[in-house]
Amino acid sequence: MRTLIRDCNIASPGFEVKHGSILFKDKIIYSILTPGESLPDADITVQADGLTAIPGLIDIHCHGRNNCDFTDGKVEGVNTIGINKLKEGVTMMLPTTLTQSEEALEAAFDSIAHYNGKGVKMPGIHLEGPFINPSEVGAQNPAFVRMPDIKLVERLNQIYPIHKVSFAPELPGGDTFVTDLLAMGIVPSAAHSSAKYSEFFRCYAKGLRNLTHFCNQMTPLHHREIGLVGAGLLHTNVFAEMICDLMHNGANMIKLAFKVKGTDHMILITDAMRAAGMPEGEYDLGGLAVMVAAGAARLKENAALAGSVLRMNVALKNVVESTGLPLSEAVRAGALNPAHSLSYPNVGRIETGFTADVALIDDNYIVHNTFVDGEMRYSLD
Numbered sequence: 001m002r003t004l005i006r007d008c009n010i011a012s013p014g015f016e017v018k019h020g021s022i023l024f025k026d027k028i029i030y031s032i033l034t035p036g037e038s039l040p041d042a043d044i045t046v047q048a049d050g051l052t053a054i055p056g057l058i059d060i061h062c063h064g065r066n067n068c069d070f071t072d073g074k075v076e077g078v079n080t081i082g083i084n085k086l087k088e089g090v091t092m093m094l095p096t097t098l099t100q101s102e103e104a105l106e107a108a109f110d111s112i113a114h115y116n117g118k119g120v121k122m123p124g125i126h127l128e129g130p131f132i133n134p135s136e137v138g139a140q141n142p143a144f145v146r147m148p149d150i151k152l153v154e155r156l157n158q159i160y161p162i163h164k165v166s167f168a169p170e171l172p173g174g175d176t177f178v179t180d181l182l183a184m185g186i187v188p189s190a191a192h193s194s195a196k197y198s199e200f201f202r203c204y205a206k207g208l209r210n211l212t213h214f215c216n217q218m219t220p221l222h223h224r225e226i227g228l229v230g231a232g233l234l235h236t237n238v239f240a241e242m243i244c245d246l247m248h249n250g251a252n253m254i255k256l257a258f259k260v261k262g263t264d265h266m267i268l269i270t271d272a273m274r275a276a277g278m279p280e281g282e283y284d285l286g287g288l289a290v291m292v293a294a295g296a297a298r299l300k301e302n303a304a305l306a307g308s309v310l311r312m313n314v315a316l317k318n319v320v321e322s323t324g325l326p327l328s329e330a331v332r333a334g335a336l337n338p339a340h341s342l343s344y345p346n347v348g349r350i351e352t353g354f355t356a357d358v359a360l361i362d363d364n365y366i367v368h369n370t371f372v373d374g375e376m377r378y379s380l381d
Contacts, residue, residue, distance in 0.1 A: 008048035012350035055335035056091025056357030061269035073107030082119030086378035089359030099129030124163030131167035132192035139306035166191035273307035
């Protein structure tokens with residue numbers, strides 16, 4: 001099957017072209033054509049009319065959408081999230097769990113294992129918690145917090161592959177936990193933590209290279225104790241995963257992070273909960289009541305931010321507008337960098353030989369089409 005996207009602008013990491021065309025052959029980007037080149041025959045032709053083609057976005061931290069949460073443990077909910085994430089230009093995601101009981105996590109993993117695969121790709125799970133600091137639970141349920149336990153990870157991993165675990169590195173055995181996760185091929189990431197820099201560095205020395213929802217529920221920067229925020233800024237080889245909704249992080253913090261770290265180790269995430277894509281009102285997050293109003297999800301009990309209702313295409317827009325970066329550079333954080341952080345090959349670029357995961361957006365970052373493995377799985381029309 002050959003699919004041709006005609007007359008699109010292309011914004012890919014390190015590459016821009018106006019009024020080009022892209023040819024998919026089966027699941028692969030077969031060729032990129034510049035203006036004036038003769039167009040090949042194709043089985044399907046999509047007239048882009050000047051829309052911009054970007055690499056399919058990869059959301060490695062998302063709990064839910066459309067009133068569904070992965071920890072509901074319902075296959076129909078997983079299918080609903082998977083199909084609706086396409087509206088954001090997302091082609092791949094890590095379903096993300098909450099701090100819950102082992103039984104609830106098992107049900108969540110089992111439901112993801114039975115995903116119908118008709119929406120975005122879900123190659124593995126992001127286990128957020130339950131190995132977090134009780135003093136930094138945020139919107140996680142404190143009733144299910146526990147110490148790092150690689151045996152639990154192994155049990156869950158037998159149900160469906162875990163690709164990332166977010167945990168508090170200062171907890172007892174944190175550095176050993178990093179070593180054990182890496183031995184399993186799982187990416188460790190620091191989160192919900194009150195770690196001092198020295199505690200972070202002990203795990204960094206063992207291979208920790210990711211910070212989950214950078215700046216949120218982690219030790220802030222202080223001139224005598226730089227904490228996790230300082231660690232993320234100091235170590236340019238650490239991936240900083242950021243919720244760029246202008247509430248979890250203001251525009252100037254986004255600008256500062258990108259300026260200090262550059263574009264190679266910043267990652268856009270949504271941390272979206274079930275209210276994403278839904279009207280404002282009251283929702284549930286892991287048994288905690290959440291009110292969504294004015295574009296923010298907050299715990300009903302204390303008004304603390306409780307995940308987000310952010311969409312990946314909007315996160316990309318916010319980064320471009322906050323930093324002034326060209327789209328071809330900003331999109332690294334939404335596509336190539338998450339792929340690199342998880343060692344996923346051949347995704348995150350519009351480049352010959354790469355997987356044909358592509359989204360078409362307009363000047364307002366509204367997604368018009370999303371292609372997964374060369375197949376159009378979403379159309380705005």
